[in-house]
Amino acid sequence: MKNLKSHFKFNKQERSGIFFLILFLIIIQVGYVVYDSYQINEKYPLNIDSNFQVRIDSLKNVALKNDTVKVYPFNPNYISDFKGYTLGMSTDEIDKLHHFRKTNKFVNSAEEFQDVTNISDSLLQVISPFFKFPEWTTKQEYKPSKVSSKKNVNPTTENVIFKDLNTTTAEELRVVNGVGEKLSARIIKFRKRLGGFLVDDQLFEVYYLDEEVAKRILKQFKVISKPNIVKININTATAYELSKLIYIQKEVAERIVNYRNLNGSIKSLNELLKIEEFPAERIDRINLYLSL
Known part of the structure:
Protein backbone atom coordinates (compact mmCIF):
# COMPACT_ATOMS: atom_id res chain seq x y z
CA MET A 1 0.00 0.00 0.00
CA LYS A 2 2.79 2.39 0.83
CA ASN A 3 4.36 1.73 -2.58
CA LEU A 4 0.97 2.38 -4.31
CA LYS A 5 0.46 5.69 -2.45
CA SER A 6 3.93 6.82 -3.37
CA HIS A 7 2.90 6.86 -7.06
CA PHE A 8 0.19 9.50 -6.38
CA LYS A 9 2.27 11.85 -4.28
CA PHE A 10 3.28 15.03 -6.16
CA ASN A 11 5.05 18.05 -4.98
CA LYS A 12 3.78 21.59 -5.69
CA GLN A 13 5.82 22.00 -8.87
CA GLU A 14 4.59 18.69 -10.31
CA ARG A 15 0.95 19.52 -9.54
CA SER A 16 1.33 22.87 -11.34
CA GLY A 17 2.79 21.12 -14.39
CA ILE A 18 -0.10 18.62 -14.49
CA PHE A 19 -2.65 21.45 -14.21
CA PHE A 20 -1.13 23.40 -17.10
CA LEU A 21 -0.94 20.22 -19.19
CA ILE A 22 -4.65 19.52 -18.68
CA LEU A 23 -5.48 23.16 -19.40
CA PHE A 24 -3.44 23.00 -22.62
CA LEU A 25 -5.27 19.86 -23.73
CA ILE A 26 -8.64 21.48 -23.06
CA ILE A 27 -7.68 24.56 -25.09
CA ILE A 28 -6.60 22.34 -27.99
CA GLN A 29 -9.93 20.42 -27.90
CA VAL A 30 -12.00 23.63 -27.83
CA GLY A 31 -9.98 25.08 -30.68
CA TYR A 32 -10.48 21.92 -32.78
CA VAL A 33 -14.26 21.99 -32.26
CA VAL A 34 -14.51 25.67 -33.26
CA TYR A 35 -12.31 25.16 -36.33
CA ASP A 36 -14.25 22.06 -37.40
CA SER A 37 -17.62 23.83 -37.20
CA TYR A 38 -16.22 26.71 -39.24
CA GLN A 39 -15.03 24.28 -41.91
CA ILE A 40 -18.50 22.70 -42.19
CA ASN A 41 -20.20 26.05 -42.73
CA GLU A 42 -17.61 27.22 -45.23
CA LYS A 43 -18.80 26.89 -48.88
CA TYR A 44 -16.37 25.33 -51.26
CA PRO A 45 -16.86 24.91 -55.01
CA LEU A 46 -17.74 21.37 -56.05
CA ASN A 47 -15.45 20.13 -58.76
CA ILE A 48 -17.25 17.71 -61.09
CA ASP A 49 -15.85 15.83 -64.02
CA SER A 50 -16.90 17.49 -67.32
CA ASN A 51 -18.50 14.29 -68.69
CA PHE A 52 -20.50 13.88 -65.51
CA GLN A 53 -21.61 17.52 -65.73
CA VAL A 54 -22.87 16.93 -69.28
CA ARG A 55 -25.01 14.05 -68.02
CA ILE A 56 -26.42 16.22 -65.24
CA ASP A 57 -27.30 18.99 -67.70
CA SER A 58 -29.02 16.56 -70.07
CA LEU A 59 -31.14 15.15 -67.22
CA LYS A 60 -32.11 18.69 -66.22
CA ASN A 61 -33.20 19.43 -69.80
CA VAL A 62 -35.31 16.26 -69.93
CA ALA A 63 -36.96 17.15 -66.62
CA LEU A 64 -37.66 20.66 -67.88
CA LYS A 65 -39.29 19.38 -71.06
CA ASN A 66 -41.47 16.95 -69.09
CA ASP A 67 -42.65 19.76 -66.83
CA THR A 68 -43.50 22.04 -69.76
CA VAL A 69 -47.09 22.11 -71.03
CA LYS A 70 -47.08 21.93 -74.82
CA VAL A 71 -49.58 24.28 -76.43
CA TYR A 72 -51.24 23.43 -79.75
CA PRO A 73 -53.16 25.85 -82.02
CA PHE A 74 -56.66 26.43 -80.63
CA ASN A 75 -59.76 28.57 -81.06
CA PRO A 76 -59.68 31.12 -78.20
CA ASN A 77 -63.48 31.42 -78.30
CA TYR A 78 -63.74 28.01 -76.61
CA ILE A 79 -61.18 28.29 -73.81
CA SER A 80 -62.31 26.22 -70.83
CA ASP A 81 -61.48 27.01 -67.20
CA PHE A 82 -58.69 24.43 -67.20
CA LYS A 83 -57.32 25.58 -70.56
CA GLY A 84 -57.29 29.20 -69.42
CA TYR A 85 -55.54 28.25 -66.19
CA THR A 86 -52.78 26.39 -68.06
CA LEU A 87 -52.32 29.41 -70.34
CA GLY A 88 -51.78 31.67 -67.34
CA MET A 89 -55.12 33.50 -67.38
CA SER A 90 -56.80 34.57 -64.14
CA THR A 91 -60.30 33.36 -63.19
CA ASP A 92 -61.63 36.88 -63.74
CA GLU A 93 -60.21 36.99 -67.29
CA ILE A 94 -61.69 33.56 -68.09
CA ASP A 95 -65.09 34.59 -66.69
CA LYS A 96 -65.13 37.71 -68.86
CA LEU A 97 -64.63 35.56 -71.96
CA HIS A 98 -67.39 33.16 -70.91
CA HIS A 99 -69.84 36.03 -70.25
CA PHE A 100 -69.03 37.46 -73.68
CA ARG A 101 -69.61 34.10 -75.38
CA LYS A 102 -73.00 33.72 -73.67
CA THR A 103 -74.17 36.66 -75.78
CA ASN A 104 -73.58 34.45 -78.85
CA LYS A 105 -70.67 36.59 -80.04
CA PHE A 106 -67.15 35.65 -81.08
CA VAL A 107 -63.77 37.30 -80.83
CA ASN A 108 -62.26 37.53 -84.29
CA SER A 109 -58.70 38.64 -83.53
CA ALA A 110 -56.07 38.71 -80.80
CA GLU A 111 -56.86 42.40 -80.22
CA GLU A 112 -60.57 41.66 -79.65
CA PHE A 113 -59.62 38.82 -77.32
CA GLN A 114 -57.60 41.26 -75.23
CA ASP A 115 -60.41 43.83 -75.25
CA VAL A 116 -62.86 41.23 -73.91
CA THR A 117 -60.62 39.55 -71.32
CA ASN A 118 -58.31 42.47 -70.42
CA ILE A 119 -55.29 40.17 -70.33
CA SER A 120 -51.88 41.80 -70.15
CA ASP A 121 -49.81 42.61 -73.25
CA SER A 122 -47.09 40.20 -72.13
CA LEU A 123 -49.50 37.25 -71.80
CA LEU A 124 -51.16 38.09 -75.11
CA GLN A 125 -47.76 38.09 -76.80
CA VAL A 126 -47.09 34.58 -75.47
CA ILE A 127 -50.41 32.89 -76.31
CA SER A 128 -51.67 34.78 -79.38
CA PRO A 129 -49.35 32.92 -81.84
CA PHE A 130 -51.40 29.79 -81.01
CA PHE A 131 -54.77 31.41 -81.81
CA LYS A 132 -56.59 29.71 -84.65
CA PHE A 133 -59.63 31.62 -85.93
CA PRO A 134 -61.93 29.75 -88.36
CA GLU A 135 -63.25 31.60 -91.39
CA TRP A 136 -66.79 31.90 -90.04
CA THR A 137 -65.64 33.90 -86.99
CA THR A 138 -65.26 36.93 -89.20
CA LYS A 139 -68.99 37.35 -88.55
CA GLN A 140 -70.52 38.36 -85.22
CA GLU A 141 -72.88 35.39 -85.25
CA TYR A 142 -72.40 31.99 -86.76
CA LYS A 143 -75.43 30.61 -88.56
CA PRO A 144 -74.56 27.43 -90.48
CA SER A 145 -76.28 27.11 -93.79
CA LYS A 146 -77.47 23.82 -95.18
CA VAL A 147 -75.68 24.27 -98.48
CA SER A 148 -72.81 26.67 -98.98
CA SER A 149 -73.24 29.28 -101.71
CA LYS A 150 -69.81 30.92 -101.55
CA LYS A 151 -68.90 30.09 -105.11
CA ASN A 152 -71.00 31.62 -107.84
CA VAL A 153 -70.99 29.58 -110.99
CA ASN A 154 -72.05 31.26 -114.18
CA PRO A 155 -75.74 32.16 -113.62
CA THR A 156 -76.66 31.85 -117.30
CA THR A 157 -76.64 28.07 -117.42
CA GLU A 158 -80.32 27.37 -118.13
CA ASN A 159 -79.70 26.00 -121.63
CA VAL A 160 -76.60 24.00 -120.71
CA ILE A 161 -76.94 20.21 -120.59
CA PHE A 162 -74.83 19.20 -117.61
CA VAL A 223 -74.15 16.83 -109.05
CA ILE A 224 -77.19 15.17 -110.63
CA SER A 225 -77.38 11.77 -108.93
CA LYS A 226 -76.55 12.13 -105.25
CA PRO A 227 -75.00 9.12 -103.49
CA ASN A 228 -76.85 7.31 -100.73
CA ILE A 229 -74.70 8.30 -97.76
CA VAL A 230 -75.10 6.36 -94.52
CA LYS A 231 -74.60 9.02 -91.87
CA ILE A 232 -72.25 8.30 -88.99
CA ASN A 233 -73.86 8.43 -85.54
CA ILE A 234 -71.68 10.81 -83.56
CA ASN A 235 -72.77 9.25 -80.25
CA THR A 236 -71.92 5.64 -81.10
CA ALA A 237 -69.13 5.81 -83.68
CA THR A 238 -65.56 4.89 -82.76
CA ALA A 239 -62.62 7.20 -83.35
CA TYR A 240 -61.60 5.00 -86.30
CA GLU A 241 -65.06 5.28 -87.92
CA LEU A 242 -65.06 9.07 -87.48
CA SER A 243 -61.56 9.39 -88.93
CA LYS A 244 -62.74 7.66 -92.13
CA LEU A 245 -64.67 10.86 -92.88
CA ILE A 246 -62.36 12.88 -95.12
CA TYR A 247 -62.91 16.10 -93.16
CA ILE A 248 -61.96 14.72 -89.74
CA GLN A 249 -58.37 13.83 -88.84
CA LYS A 250 -57.50 10.96 -86.52
CA GLU A 251 -56.48 13.21 -83.59
CA VAL A 252 -59.71 15.22 -83.84
CA ALA A 253 -61.75 11.99 -84.00
CA GLU A 254 -60.12 10.82 -80.77
CA ARG A 255 -60.89 14.17 -79.10
CA ILE A 256 -64.56 13.87 -80.18
CA VAL A 257 -64.83 10.44 -78.55
CA ASN A 258 -63.13 11.73 -75.38
CA TYR A 259 -65.50 14.70 -75.25
CA ARG A 260 -68.47 12.38 -75.70
CA ASN A 261 -67.27 10.06 -72.92
CA LEU A 262 -66.78 12.99 -70.52
CA ASN A 263 -70.18 14.55 -71.25
CA GLY A 264 -72.29 11.43 -71.67
CA SER A 265 -73.48 12.28 -75.17
CA ILE A 266 -73.42 14.96 -77.85
CA LYS A 267 -76.82 16.67 -78.02
CA SER A 268 -76.09 19.03 -80.90
CA LEU A 269 -73.65 18.85 -83.78
CA ASN A 270 -72.63 22.42 -82.99
CA GLU A 271 -71.03 21.04 -79.81
CA LEU A 272 -68.27 19.79 -82.09
CA LEU A 273 -67.10 23.40 -82.37
CA LYS A 274 -65.80 23.07 -78.81
CA ILE A 275 -63.38 20.32 -79.85
CA GLU A 276 -59.79 21.49 -80.14
CA GLU A 277 -58.59 21.77 -83.78
CA PHE A 278 -62.04 20.81 -85.11
CA PRO A 279 -62.38 22.23 -88.68
CA ALA A 280 -65.10 24.69 -87.72
CA GLU A 281 -65.08 26.36 -91.13
CA ARG A 282 -66.46 23.10 -92.58
CA ILE A 283 -69.12 22.36 -89.97
CA ASP A 284 -71.91 22.78 -92.53
CA ARG A 285 -70.20 20.26 -94.81
CA ILE A 286 -69.48 17.77 -92.01
CA ASN A 287 -73.12 17.93 -90.87
CA LEU A 288 -74.05 16.21 -94.14
CA TYR A 289 -72.27 13.07 -92.98
CA LEU A 290 -73.14 12.94 -89.26
CA SER A 291 -76.24 12.21 -87.20
CA LEU A 292 -77.12 12.22 -83.49
Missing part, protein backbone atom coordinates in the same frame (compact mmCIF):
# COMPACT_ATOMS: atom_id res chain seq x y z
CA LYS A 163 -73.02 15.93 -117.19
CA ASP A 164 -73.20 14.19 -113.82
CA LEU A 165 -70.18 14.97 -111.66
CA ASN A 166 -70.67 11.66 -109.85
CA THR A 167 -70.61 9.42 -112.93
CA THR A 168 -68.24 11.25 -115.27
CA THR A 169 -64.90 9.69 -116.14
CA ALA A 170 -61.42 11.16 -115.93
CA GLU A 171 -61.29 11.29 -119.73
CA GLU A 172 -64.49 13.35 -119.91
CA LEU A 173 -63.15 15.81 -117.30
CA ARG A 174 -60.05 16.44 -119.42
CA VAL A 175 -62.13 18.26 -122.06
CA VAL A 176 -62.17 21.22 -119.65
CA ASN A 177 -59.35 23.69 -120.21
CA GLY A 178 -56.79 23.35 -117.41
CA VAL A 179 -57.67 19.76 -116.47
CA GLY A 180 -54.94 17.31 -117.34
CA GLU A 181 -54.33 13.65 -116.60
CA LYS A 182 -53.11 14.13 -113.02
CA LEU A 183 -55.79 16.60 -112.04
CA SER A 184 -58.64 14.54 -113.48
CA ALA A 185 -57.34 11.47 -111.64
CA ARG A 186 -57.17 13.50 -108.42
CA ILE A 187 -60.81 14.58 -108.82
CA ILE A 188 -61.96 10.99 -109.32
CA LYS A 189 -59.92 9.85 -106.31
CA PHE A 190 -61.41 12.60 -104.10
CA ARG A 191 -64.93 11.65 -105.27
CA LYS A 192 -64.23 8.03 -104.34
CA ARG A 193 -63.01 8.99 -100.85
CA LEU A 194 -66.17 11.03 -100.31
CA GLY A 195 -68.39 8.23 -101.52
CA GLY A 196 -69.66 10.67 -104.14
CA PHE A 197 -70.23 14.43 -104.25
CA LEU A 198 -73.26 15.63 -102.30
CA VAL A 199 -73.04 19.27 -103.43
CA ASP A 200 -71.25 20.99 -106.29
CA ASP A 201 -69.08 23.11 -103.98
CA GLN A 202 -67.22 20.03 -102.77
CA LEU A 203 -65.30 20.19 -106.03
CA PHE A 204 -63.48 23.27 -104.71
CA GLU A 205 -62.02 21.07 -101.94
CA VAL A 206 -60.03 18.85 -104.31
CA TYR A 207 -56.35 19.16 -103.51
CA TYR A 208 -54.43 21.64 -105.70
CA LEU A 209 -57.45 22.30 -107.91
CA ASP A 210 -57.37 25.97 -108.90
CA GLU A 211 -60.60 27.84 -108.16
CA GLU A 212 -60.92 29.16 -111.72
CA VAL A 213 -60.46 25.66 -113.15
CA ALA A 214 -63.12 24.33 -110.75
CA LYS A 215 -65.52 27.04 -111.96
CA ARG A 216 -64.90 26.00 -115.58
CA ILE A 217 -65.65 22.36 -114.67
CA LEU A 218 -68.94 23.35 -113.02
CA LYS A 219 -70.02 25.07 -116.25
CA GLN A 220 -70.29 21.59 -117.79
CA PHE A 221 -70.65 19.22 -114.81
CA LYS A 222 -72.72 19.24 -111.63
